[in-house]
Amino acid sequence: MKFDEEFLKRKAAELRLDIVEMITRAGSGHPGGSLSALDLLAVLYYCIMNIKPEKPVWKDRDRFVLSKGHAAPAIYSILSDMGFFSKKELPGLRRIGSILQGHPDMRKVPGIDISTGSLGQGLSVAVGMALAGKLDAKDYKVYALLGDGELQEGQVWEAAMAAAHYKLDNLAIAVDNNGLQIDGKIEEVMNPYPIEDKFLSFGWKIKSIDGHDFAEIFDAWEWAGSSKDGKPSAIIAKTVKGKGVYFMENVVEFHGKAPTPEEGKDALAKIKEALGKIKP
Numbered sequence: 001m002k003f004d005e006e007f008l009k010r011k012a013a014e015l016r017l018d019i020v021e022m023i024t025r026a027g028s029g030h031p032g033g034s035l036s037a038l039d040l041l042a043v044l045y046y047c048i049m050n051i052k053p054e055k056p057v058w059k060d061r062d063r064f065v066l067s068k069g070h071a072a073p074a075i076y077s078i079l080s081d082m083g084f085f086s087k088k089e090l091p092g093l094r095r096i097g098s099i100l101q102g103h104p105d106m107r108k109v110p111g112i113d114i115s116t117g118s119l120g121q122g123l124s125v126a127v128g129m130a131l132a133g134k135l136d137a138k139d140y141k142v143y144a145l146l147g148d149g150e151l152q153e154g155q156v157w158e159a160a161m162a163a164a165h166y167k168l169d170n171l172a173i174a175v176d177n178n179g180l181q182i183d184g185k186i187e188e189v190m191n192p193y194p195i196e197d198k199f200l201s202f203g204w205k206i207k208s209i210d211g212h213d214f215a216e217i218f219d220a221w222e223w224a225g226s227s228k229d230g231k232p233s234a235i236i237a238k239t240v241k242g243k244g245v246y247f248m249e250n251v252v253e254f255h256g257k258a259p260t261p262e263e264g265k266d267a268l269a270k271i272k273e274a275l276g277k278i279k280p
Contacts, residue, residue: 002047003047003214003215003218005214005215006278006279007046008039008042008043008046008047008214009214009278010275010278010279010280011042011046011081012038012039012042012244013244013271013274013275013278014081014275015038015042015074015077015078015081016035016038016244016245016271017268017271017272017275018073018076018077018080018081018087018090019031019034019035019038019073019074019077020245020259020264020267020268020271021090021091021264021268022073022076022077022090022091022093022100023073023093023258023259023264024258024259024260024261024263024264024267025091025093025264026093026094026095026258027258028094028102028258029073029093029094029102029256029258030070030071030072030073030102030255030256031073031242031245031248031254031257031258031259032178032180032241032242032248032251032252032254032255032256033068033070033071033147033176033178033241033255034070034071034072034073034074035074035241035242035243035244035245035248036176036178036211036239036240036241036242036243037068037071037074037145037176037211037239038074038077038243038244039211039212039214039217039239039243040145040174040176040211040217040235040237040239041074041075041078041145042078043214043217043218043221044064044143044174044221045064045078045082046078046082047218047221048143048218048221048222048225049061049062049064049141049143050062050140050141051111053079053082053083053084053110053111054083056084056110056111060138060139060140061140062140062141062142062143063113063126063129063140063141063142063143064113064142064143064144064145065113065114065116065122065123065125065126065129065142065143065144065145066104066112066116066122066144066145067116067119067120067121067122067123067125067126067144067145067146067147067150068116068119068122068145068146068147068150068176069103069104069115069116069117069118069119069122070102070103070117070256071145071147071176072100072101072102072103072104073093075104075111075112076089076090076093076100076104076109077090079109079110079111079112082111084109084110084111085099085109085110085111102117103115103116103117104116104117113129114129119147119149119150119153120150120152120153120154120155120156121155122144122145122146122150123144123146123155123156123159123160123163123173124155124158124159124162125144126142126143126144126159126171126173127159127162127163127166127168127171129142130142130163130166130168130170130171130232131166131168133170134166134168134170140170141170141171141172141225142168142170142171142172143172143173143174143221143224143225144171144172144173144174145173145174145175145176146173146174146175146176147175147176147178147181148175148176148177148178148179148181148186148192148195149180149181149182149186149189149192151175151192151195151198152186152189152190152192157198157202160199160202160204160232161202161203163204163232164202164203164204164231164232165203167230167231168232169227169228169229169230169231169232169233170227171232171233172221172224172225172227172232172233172234172235173232173233173234173235174211174220174221174234174235174236174237175195175234175235175236175237176211176237176239177195177211177236177237177238177239178239178240178241179241179250180241180250180252180255181252181255182252182255182256183252184252185252195236196208196236199234199236203231203232204231204232204233204234205227205229205231205232205233205234206233206234206235206236207220207223207224207233207234207235207236208235208236208237208238209235209236209237209238210237210238211237211238211239212239212240212243217237220235220237221235241254241255242254244271244274245259245267245270245271246270247263247266247267248267
């Protein structure tokens, strides 16, 4: 679809309702990073990627790798909304027997292209997918979302080096740079900055954006997705941990802590209030 900011604002609010409701009901999960990454994912899925919900393994589809697999509630909310699977599955998050576990499983969830969870490995998988596309002369693009904390993993940079070496301009990633990881501020745990300079030095092209500005996000994904210059693309998106839930924003404890039932009820009420102010 074409860029429609009001549609994306409304859709993002609706998806945040799903995320908060899922994690509150489960009593466990990772709300902070799911909420910080949501706007990036919403624009990618609704406006950019060439996919068919009715054919989740269509061979010519664009591929996506959620390298920060703990943000699974964000991708589940989108895939269910787009019709990859029924929204009736959402209340089953993290429950025994459910297809929707704490990290995405490609064997169980339609629309998931690779099972993820171990941080630092997703970019390697995306590189493999992109290289396969080149070798098979396919036109599909490969997209990936990384957390800023996982940039501390050495495997990320080995994969980055390989992507540039093989001139994978069919590969585009975004880094969800919310500045916080499970142990605290990323620069205090193991400083990955300057992120932009590192990717540039590895032979990538980069664009830095506000990860909650829909126009900037759309332009960045379009820029990355149309690349034909032999360089992989990295979008460094400045985001807010827990975006959209006032008591979670920039609070490290909500990296991996579910809201209490009372907090969840409060969060849902506030999101619905904000949703009511968005043009239909």
